[in-house]
Amino acid sequence: MTVAGIATPVFTESEIRRTVAAIPPPQLIETIEEGFVAHSGGRAVIPPIAEMSFDAPPGDVHVKYGYLLADPCYVIKIASGFYDNPRRGLLVSQGMMLLFDRSTGVPVAVLLDNGYLTRIRTAVAGAIAAKWLAPSDVSCIGIVGSGVQARLQLLWLKAVLDAREAMVLSRSEDRAAAYARAMCEESFNVGIAANPQELGVKCDLIVTTTPSKRPLLRADDIRAGTHITAMGSDTLDKQELDPRILDRAHVVVADSREQARTRGEIAHALRQRLIDEDDLLELGDVISRKDPGRRSDAEITVADLTGVAVQDIQIAKAVCSHLGVGLDAGDAPGR
Amino acid sequence: MTVAGIATPVFTESEIRRTVAAIPPPQLIETIEEGFVAHSGGRAVIPPIAEMSFDAPPGDVHVKYGYLLADPCYVIKIASGFYDNPRRGLLVSQGMMLLFDRSTGVPVAVLLDNGYLTRIRTAVAGAIAAKWLAPSDVSCIGIVGSGVQARLQLLWLKAVLDAREAMVLSRSEDRAAAYARAMCEESFNVGIAANPQELGVKCDLIVTTTPSKRPLLRADDIRAGTHITAMGSDTLDKQELDPRILDRAHVVVADSREQARTRGEIAHALRQRLIDEDDLLELGDVISRKDPGRRSDAEITVADLTGVAVQDIQIAKAVCSHLGVGLDAGDAPGR
Numbered sequence: 320m321t322v323a324g325i326a327t328p329v330f331t332e333s334e335i336r337r338t339v340a341a342i343p344p345p346q347l348i349e350t351i352e353e354g355f356v357a358h359s360g361g362r363a364v365i366p367p368i369a370e371m372s373f374d375a376p377p378g379d380v381h382v383k384y385g386y387l388l389a390d391p392c393y394v395i396k397i398a399s400g401f402y403d404n405p406r407r408g409l410l411v412s413q414g415m416m417l418l419f420d421r422s423t424g425v426p427v428a429v430l431l432d433n434g435y436l437t438r439i440r441t442a443v444a445g446a447i448a449a450k451w452l453a454p455s456d457v458s459c460i461g462i463v464g465s466g467v468q469a470r471l472q473l474l475w476l477k478a479v480l481d482a483r484e485a486m487v488l489s490r491s492e493d494r495a496a497a498y499a500r501a502m503c504e505e506s507f508n509v510g511i512a513a514n515p516q517e518l519g520v521k522c523d524l525i526v527t528t529t530p531s532k533r534p535l536l537r538a539d540d541i542r543a544g545t546h547i548t549a550m551g552s553d554t555l556d557k558q559e560l561d562p563r564i565l566d567r568a569h570v571v572v573a574d575s576r577e578q579a580r581t582r583g584e585i586a587h588a589l590r591q592r593l594i595d596e597d598d599l600l601e602l603g604d605v606i607s608r609k610d611p612g613r614r615s616d617a618e619i620t621v622a623d624l625t626g627v628a629v630q631d632i633q634i635a636k637a638v639c640s641h642l643g644v645g646l647d648a649g650d651a652p653g654r
Numbered sequence: 655m656t657v658a659g660i661a662t663p664v665f666t667e668s669e670i671r672r673t674v675a676a677i678p679p680p681q682l683i684e685t686i687e688e689g690f691v692a693h694s695g696g697r698a699v700i701p702p703i704a705e706m707s708f709d710a711p712p713g714d715v716h717v718k719y720g721y722l723l724a725d726p727c728y729v730i731k732i733a734s735g736f737y738d739n740p741r742r743g744l745l746v747s748q749g750m751m752l753l754f755d756r757s758t759g760v761p762v763a764v765l766l767d768n769g770y771l772t773r774i775r776t777a778v779a780g781a782i783a784a785k786w787l788a789p790s791d792v793s794c795i796g797i798v799g800s801g802v803q804a805r806l807q808l809l810w811l812k813a814v815l816d817a818r819e820a821m822v823l824s825r826s827e828d829r830a831a832a833y834a835r836a837m838c839e840e841s842f843n844v845g846i847a848a849n850p851q852e853l854g855v856k857c858d859l860i861v862t863t864t865p866s867k868r869p870l871l872r873a874d875d876i877r878a879g880t881h882i883t884a885m886g887s888d889t890l891d892k893q894e895l896d897p898r899i900l901d902r903a904h905v906v907v908a909d910s911r912e913q914a915r916t917r918g919e920i921a922h923a924l925r926q927r928l929i930d931e932d933d934l935l936e937l938g939d940v941i942s943r944k945d946p947g948r949r950s951d952a953e954i955t956v957a958d959l960t961g962v963a964v965q966d967i968q969i970a971k972a973v974c975s976h977l978g979v980g981l982d983a984g985d986a987p988g989r
Contacts, residue, residue: 325768366705385706400759407758409760413754417732419734419748421708424735429766431662
């Protein structure tokens with residue numbers, strides 16, 4: 320595909336899936352941890368998210384973009400969620416990732432991943448949150464939601480936790496059963512929770528993965544020592560947790576303090592003045608041990624992840640590196 | 655390139671260039687006029703521009719995106735300007751255009767145009783501004799700058815004006831001479847202006863195309879009856895016109911009133927309170943004849959174009975249509 324002097328490699332979803340499968344999970348976790356640490360340490364440029372919403376059918380598109388100061392490239396990631404997609408046989412999440420030479424603007428790679436890398440980096444962030452914030456001995460993992468991200472979250476927790484007992488809470492009994500069967504093949508023993516109370520009583524690590532617009536878990540549902548990673552809400556109108564859970568929590572961690580002001584569970588709790596912005600920690604600062612995170616197995620901890628461009632930047636670079644794509648376009652004549 | 659059920663057609667710069675060459679200029683002008691009219695009539699969704707700036711080497715990236723309410727797709731356009739690129743044998747402007755199904759988020763086409771379509775739609779907008787605002791009998795066209803956009807502007811004016819006399823003003827004598835030679839091959843007779851005064855005295859249609867950060871034309875340089883299209887400034891720090899030119903002008907037209915508040919020549923004039931926002935017209939309203947535009951050949955008119963996503967949306971759709979690409983991904987099973 321060499322045209323007018325510029326040849327931009329384009330990779331398809333299947334090529335990208337094979338590449339990700341070839342990266343050892345701990346390596347991808349570490350790469351994305353480095354992104355969070357760079358972000359919290361002020362060594363990444365992450366402008367505000369660009370976005371559009373649609374009504375009929377309902378959907379939203381986010382453009383997340385930026386670069387690490389040390390990088391030769393910048394990354395622009397397009398990710399959409401169209402919630403009626405499953406009726407058409409499509410995944411809710413779609414999109415692509417684009418890498419550009421930071422010295423020239425020349426595109427260095429187009430990753431036509433159809434949302435796959437966004438789903439993976441989101442699941443990796445869940446594993447990272449659990450790695451740094453879960454109680455020392457997780458007995459049972461609770462998953463709220465039974466979709467693609469619900470599966471990926473549990474799979475990626477394998478890389479950081481020994482627990483293989485899990486419970487799923489889903490609006491649909493059929494989907495909950497399908498989820499339990501699928502995860503059984505991945506060596507998890509998954510029970511179906513009748514209600515949020517049962518999930519809260521049995522689980523000490525809970526991951527919420529839905530696009531719900533009203534709280535699914537109440538503060539009374541959560542037992543001491545639980546860690547919750549709230550993944551689903553990435554806008555102001557989405558919400559999975561009763562904000563009083565954040566009030567009750569000893570530690571509340573955002574992936575991005577900046578984004579948490581206007582998105583996700585933290586934004587709801589801040590608006591209701593249940594928590595104070597000064598009390599928020601940032602995931603990168605917990606990873607770098609600048610901030611302590613959880614201090615005992617009796618504490619309740621919450622990680623509210625709205626998704627930060629550093630995750631996209633790091634996974635896009637990792638994929639390109641494994642594909643042998645240089646991250647700057649170079650000075651070769653004619654380029 | 656069929657992967658995991660989704661096949662996204664990817665087009666290269668040479669395919670895109672051939673496609674644009676096959677579209678009659680009046681048709682492309684009309685298509686982009688329709689975009690401006692939809693924008694000014696509130697029938698387009700155009701969120702604020704997303705952007706990043708770079709220092710070393712100097713550059714900026716804009717993400718412009720949106721859709722017409724009547725469209726089955728939305729468009730995301732990435733355009734960068736890296737001003738040291740020519741030293742590397744590269745054009746300053748780079749980028750790509752992406753079209754997505756508005757019902758599902760599935761990408762319907764990737765146009766790897768390396769900034770070509772942005773350059774064309776920018777030149778087309780210059781032709782549109784001249785078509786609606788130039789005096790009735792243009793004798794000599796003045797071009798400020800001698801780069802790629804300076805050439806394209808003059809070429810596209812052919813579609814709307816009979817004048818073939820032109821003058822170029824450039825910091826570099828060599829580039830001015832090269833410009834004059836190149837435009838001679840396009841049947842223009844191009845003289846080289848010694849200074850802005852000479853350009854202003856001889857020309858009654860002036861197009862400014864530079865990334866200058868200080869005014870290149872003064873109010874005294876401009877004669878009665880002149881129309882100026884200011885193309886170069888698309889950020890707050892770029893400026894090609896003395897803001898008093900806008901004060902002196904009888905008609906000041908923005909491609910987007912919203913963007914003009916913070917970008918381009920109008921933003922400078924507004925800040926200095928030389929013009930009032932209520933007096934601004936919008937190009938789409940002039941095209942639709944909602945607003946009168948120029949009322950006599952003695953008036954000075956200014957069109958300040960910062961570049962609006964509707965231009966990108968319209969040219970991207972036109973190219974896809976000529977390439978036979980459907981603008982929605984359809985409901986075919988497995989897609």
